[in-house]
Every structure is written in C-alpha cells, then in structure tokens.
Amino acid sequence: MEKRVTFASWTIGILFAVPQLLLIFTFFYWPAGQAVYWSLTLQQPWGGGNIWVGLDNFRSILANAVYWNSITASLVFAGISTGLAMFVALVLAALTDRQLAGSRFYRVVLIWPYGIAAPALAMAFRFILAPEAGFMAVVNQVWPGFWDPGLDGADAMASIIIAFSWKYVGYNFIFFLAAFQAIPRSLIEAAAMDGSGVMRRFWDIQFPLITPTIFFLLVINITESFQDSFGIVDIMTSGGPANATNLMVYKIYSDGFKGLDYSGAAAQSIILMLLIVVLTIFQFRFIERRVHYR
Amino acid sequence: MVERTPFLNFFTHLILFVGFVLCIAPFVVVAVAASHNLRDVNDVPMSLLPGSDFWTNIKTAWTTADLGPKLLNSFVMAAGVAAGKVIISALTAFSIVYFRYPGRTFIFWLIFVTLMLPLEVRIVPTYAVVANVLSPYQTILDITGLSWLIGKISGVEVSLSLGLLNSYTGLILPLIATATGTFLYRQFFLTVPDELTEAARMDGAGALRFFIDILLPLSRNNMAALGTIMFLWAWNQYLWPLLITTDQSHATAVTELKQLIPNVGGIPEWNIAMAGTLIVMLPPLIVVVLMQRWFVRGLIATEK
Numbered sequence: 001m002e003k004r005v006t007f008a009s010w011t012i013g014i015l016f017a018v019p020q021l022l023l024i025f026t027f028f029y030w031p032a033g034q035a036v037y038w039s040l041t042l043q044q045p046w047g048g049g050n051i052w053v054g055l056d057n058f059r060s061i062l063a064n065a066v067y068w069n070s071i072t073a074s075l076v077f078a079g080i081s082t083g084l085a086m087f088v089a090l091v092l093a094a095l096t097d098r099q100l101a102g103s104r105f106y107r108v109v110l111i112w113p114y115g116i117a118a119p120a121l122a123m124a125f126r127f128i129l130a131p132e133a134g135f136m137a138v139v140n141q142v143w144p145g146f147w148d149p150g151l152d153g154a155d156a157m158a159s160i161i162i163a164f165s166w167k168y169v170g171y172n173f174i175f176f177l178a179a180f181q182a183i184p185r186s187l188i189e190a191a192a193m194d195g196s197g198v199m200r201r202f203w204d205i206q207f208p209l210i211t212p213t214i215f216f217l218l219v220i221n222i223t224e225s226f227q228d229s230f231g232i233v234d235i236m237t238s239g240g241p242a243n244a245t246n247l248m249v250y251k252i253y254s255d256g257f258k259g260l261d262y263s264g265a266a267a268q269s270i271i272l273m274l275l276i277v278v279l280t281i282f283q284f285r286f287i288e289r290r291v292h293y294r
Numbered sequence: 295m296v297e298r299t300p301f302l303n304f305f306t307h308l309i310l311f312v313g314f315v316l317c318i319a320p321f322v323v324v325a326v327a328a329s330h331n332l333r334d335v336n337d338v339p340m341s342l343l344p345g346s347d348f349w350t351n352i353k354t355a356w357t358t359a360d361l362g363p364k365l366l367n368s369f370v371m372a373a374g375v376a377a378g379k380v381i382i383s384a385l386t387a388f389s390i391v392y393f394r395y396p397g398r399t400f401i402f403w404l405i406f407v408t409l410m411l412p413l414e415v416r417i418v419p420t421y422a423v424v425a426n427v428l429s430p431y432q433t434i435l436d437i438t439g440l441s442w443l444i445g446k447i448s449g450v451e452v453s454l455s456l457g458l459l460n461s462y463t464g465l466i467l468p469l470i471a472t473a474t475g476t477f478l479y480r481q482f483f484l485t486v487p488d489e490l491t492e493a494a495r496m497d498g499a500g501a502l503r504f505f506i507d508i509l510l511p512l513s514r515n516n517m518a519a520l521g522t523i524m525f526l527w528a529w530n531q532y533l534w535p536l537l538i539t540t541d542q543s544h545a546t547a548v549t550e551l552k553q554l555i556p557n558v559g560g561i562p563e564w565n566i567a568m569a570g571t572l573i574v575m576l577p578p579l580i581v582v583v584l585m586q587r588w589f590v591r592g593l594i595a596t597e598k
Binding site: 004007010016019020021023026028032034038088091092095098103109110111112113115119120128130132133135138166175197198223227234252262265277 | 297303307316318319321323324338339383385390392394401405411416417422423467468470471472473483484488501529530536549551552554555564570571574582590593594
C-alpha cells in the first residue's frame with residue numbers, strides 16, 4: 001500500500017529515518033556481521049588478534065555430541081511447550097467465547113501470566129515443583145524418589161516446560177479470544193438455526209476461521225521458546241542435570257561468557273539465526289496465504 | 295447463547311474454573327509462602343493459610359537483594375525503552391510512509407529484517423559493540439583508510455572509544471534497535487485519510503508541522519498501546535541486563551532475583567525467595583491489570 005499524497009522534501013524524509021538507521025546499524029547489523037566474522041575465525045578471548053579458520057568452528061560444533069543434545073533438547077522443549085500452551089489456551093478461549101456468566105471475569109484474569117517476567121515465574125515454579133518443599137514433595141512422600149528435577153533430566157525438562165507453558169497460555173489466550181470474537185455472531189446463529197450443535201459449529205465454522213491465528217501462534221510460540229526460555233532455564237535448572245535442559249540460547253551464553261569461547265558461541269549464534277530465519281520464512285509464506293482468506 | 299445446553303454449560307464452567315485456579319495458583323502460592331517462617335515454608339505439605347511473617351520476609355528480601363535501587367533501575371530502563379520506541383518508531387514510520395526518496399524500499403526492508411533476529415541470538419557480538427559503542431565506526435575509518443588520512447593531515451590519531459557497559463544508555467539502546475513499533479505506526483499511518491494531508495498542505499503546513507500537529511495527536515491510542523507493551527517487555531528482560539551490568543549498581547530487579555537463591559545444589563530460604571519474587575512480579579502485574587485494554591491492543595497490533 002502506498003500513500004497518494006506525500007511530502008516533496010527528500011532531506012527531511014531521510015532525516016526522520018536516521019535515528020533508527022543508526023541504532024539498527026550499530027546494535028543489529030554490525031553485531032550480526034561480527035558474529036559471522038567471528039564464527040569463521042578463532043577469536044582470542046582477551047584480545048590479541050584472530051586466526052582465519054574457515055568453517056572449522058562449525059565443523060567442531062556439529063561434531064560435538066553436547067551440541068546435538070542441546071538442539072534435541074531445544075526442539076523437544078519447543079514442541080511440547082508449544083503444543084501444551086496452545087491447546088490449553090485454545091480450549092479456554094473457545095469456552096470463554098461462549099459468553100456464559102463470568103466470562104468477562106475470565107477474560108481479565110487468564111491473561112495475567114503473560115505479564116510476569118520469565119525468571120520470576122521460574123522462581124515461583126522452582127518452589128512449587130521443588131522435591132524437598134512445596135507441593136511435589138507431597139507426591140514424593142507417597143512415592144519416594146518419584147520427582148527430582150535436580151537429578152532426573154526428564155523431570156527437569158518437565159519443570160521448564162510447565163513454567164514456560166503457564167506464561168504462554170496467557171499470551172495465546174489473548175490472540176485466540178480476539179480471533180473467536182472476530183467471527184460474526186450471525187454466522188454462528190445461522191448455523192444454530194440450521195440445527196447444528198455447539199461441537200459441530202466449533203469444528204465446521206469457528207475452527208476453520210481461526211486457522212490463521214493457530215498457524216501464526218505456532219510460529220511465534222516456537223520462536224519464543226528459543227528466546228524466552230533463557231530466564232527459566234537459568235533460574236530453574238542452570239542447564240542441568242547432565243545438560244538435559246541445556247537449551248541453545250543458554251548454551252551460547254554459557255559457552256560465550258562463562259567458557260569465553262567467542263568463536264564457538266558465534267558459530268552457534270549463526271546456526272540459531274538460520275533456524276529462526278527458516279521458521280520466519282515459513283511464517284511469511286503463511287501470512288501471504290492468509291491474505292487470500294479474506 | 296443460542297440454545298439451551300445445560301450439560302455443556304456445566305462443563306464450560308468447570309473447565310474455565312480449573313483454568314482459573316491453575317492460572318492464579320502460582321500467585322497465591324508465592325504470596326502465601328512469602329508469609330511463612332522458614333520452618334513452616336518447608337513443611338510438607340505447606341499450609342495454604344497465610345503465616346504471620348509477611349512483612350519481615352519482605353524486608354529481608356528487600357535488603358538482601360537491595361531491591362530499592364534495583365527497582366528504580368528497572369523502572370528507568372523500562373520507561374526509557376518504552377519512550378524511545380514510541381518516539382523513534384513514529385519518526386521512522388513517518389519517513390517510510392510520507393516521503394518518496396530513492397532507497398526508501400531498501401530502508402524499509404533493512405528495518406523489517408531486524409524483526410527476525412531478537413537480541414538473544416546475537417548477544418555475544420552485541421555485547422562487544424556496547425563495550426565500545428564507537429568500535430564499528432573506528433573499524434570503518436580504519437578500513438577505508440580515513441583514520442590514516444586524518445592522522446596525516448591533522449596529526450591527531452583517531453581512536454574512538456565510548457564504553458556503555460554499566461550504564462542506562464547501554465541497557466536501553468540495544469533494546470530499542472528493533473522494528474516492533476515501526477510497523478504498528480506504519481499500519482496506522484496508512485489508514486489516515488489522504489484528504490487530511492492535502493488539507494494540511496493547502497493550509498501551508500510543512501512535513502514537520504503536519505507530523506507534530508496532526509499525525510502525532512491522531513496516534514495517541516497507538517502510543518499508549520505500544521508504550522504499555524514495551525514497558526512490560528523491557529521490565530521483563532533478563533539476559534541483556536544480566537550481561538552488561540557487571541557492576542551491581544546498574545543491575546535490574548529481575549536479574550537480582552538470582553541473589554536470593556544459592557548456587558546449584560543448595561536449598562534456598564524459600565520464604566525469602568518468594569517474598570523477593572512477589573516484589574519483582576508485582577509492578578508488571580499492576581501494569582497489566584490497570585492497562586489491560588492497551589496491553590491487549592498493543593500485543594495484537596504489534597505482532598501482526
């Protein structure tokens with residue numbers, strides 16, 4: 001879309017864009033370029049030059065079992081938490097949209113979790129799911145050794161999935177509810193007149209009409225699960241036990257800033273960027289398709 | 295609704311109520327745990343009736359993690375990011391929508407690409423840039439030979455250096471350097487009728503006057519929505535503040551939470567940790583509750 005009426009002055013126009021261009025050049029394009037450069041060289045942590053090594057950094061990372069383990073953990077985390085957060089939010093939004101008594105109240109409360117910082121909710125869930133105090137301790141009293149995120153990798157993964165999903169149910173709920181409410185009431189009423197029940201209306205009218213939102217949220221949730229998981233992992237598990245929750249962003253952080261392996265961290269950043277770009281391209285294709293819907 | 299469905303209605307109420315309980319439970323647990331003393335909080339199962347040590351725990355958490363100044367830091371950072379985004383995005387969107395200069399499409403895409411790669415995936419090099427924010431320009435001068443030229447002519451050796459670690463500027467600027475808000479404004483500016491621009495020009499208004507006196511007042515709703523969402527987003531940032539505030543004086547409340555738990559393996563004093571958590575989660579929660587309308591609107595508008 002283009003404006004028909006515009007202002008003639010080129011200089012003023014460009015001047016308006018300068019602040020943002022300076023910012024994204026300094027804090028986006030330069031670092032991104034730097035990451036590419038570092039990933040192709042061996043960077044000394046305390047300065048003192050660097051050696052061109054070509055794709056060696058990538059080779060050594062991709063040959064590393066710990067890195068593949070990190071990718072697998074990230075994908076498992078992304079898959080399960082996205083599925084869980086979206087399914088729960090979809091059910092809650094569909095039911096809230098039925099507009100029975102009290103639905104206004106749920107509309108307000110169910111979005112609260114999204115406002116909470118990941119580390120803060122991680123702290124809350126670390127307590128709730130702690131094996132020695134809190135609530136899982138009760139389960140542990142009945143079945144000793146049933147739950148211990150400090151020792152059992154699967155338990156630790158389950159903990160971070162629960163914490164992340166809890167937050168993103170709130171997020172997804174906002175979008176699903178908006179999508180449901182955008183469906184014209186008359187459509188639902190007409191279907192009801194024709195004798196279709198609530199479930200039939202859901203599957204044949206509402207669900208097809210919110211598929212754009214579903215796909216959109218799918219991509220956003222997966223992308224966010226790569227980024228927003230850092231605070232949760234850092235507070236709840238620190239990547240452990242035995243690397244079971246060492247997700248990709250957490251590994252970049254610990255390799256780069258704790259292990260001072262800048263080149264390795266840069267190469268990992270590049271791989272993560274590529275992964276996210278692929279996901280985003282998927283999203284773009286989807287948005288294009290979505291335009292045809294309307 | 296349209297028809298009578300007593301059975302389904304019962305189910306709806308039941309599931310929504312369960313959802314409500316699951317949503318609210320962590321808040322309640324945190325608040326209750328923050329009110330127990332150390333012995334009661336480690337009771338299995340912990341009593342859900344509030345204890346009597348609430349204020350003592352809050353005070354202990356407040357002093358242990360030094361939350362007063364940290365909350366102020368968080369507030370400055372969040373307000374700075376929100377204000378910066380609201381202003382800079384408006385300027386850029388105005389430039390992209392209302393002018394026709396060569397390279398406009400290129401600039402548009404240059405900005406659009408930044409949406410794809412969030413700060414988290416490029417932290418290491420961004421950290422290096424912030425450590426000396428002028429290093430990109432120094433490198434450019436070196437490579438193009440300009441610094442050699444300047445050195446020859448003026449006798450001054452060019453070495454640009456400006457470290458932003460442990461400063462509000464360093465906290466805020468990289469968080470502003472994405473395109474989130476720009477597209478919110480762009481979509482809105484495109485809906486502003488052309489007749490308005492024509493009328494303004496006929497009355498002799500230039501670009502600047504039109505922007506300040508007509509476009510900005512019209513965008514007030516967008517500004518509130520964008521401001522709310524950016525404030526929350528910045529307040530909840532964790533990785534970036536953690537990295538660049540090596541000095542305690544600029545740490546934010548969210549990063550300070552870690553001070554309340556011992557290193558791996560140790561068992562925290564849960565009542566204190568939960569009191570700290572409560573303090574840190576309260577400000578964004580208040581913003582969500584008070585600004586719900588703008589929050590929802592901003593979220594839906596910026597992401598689509």
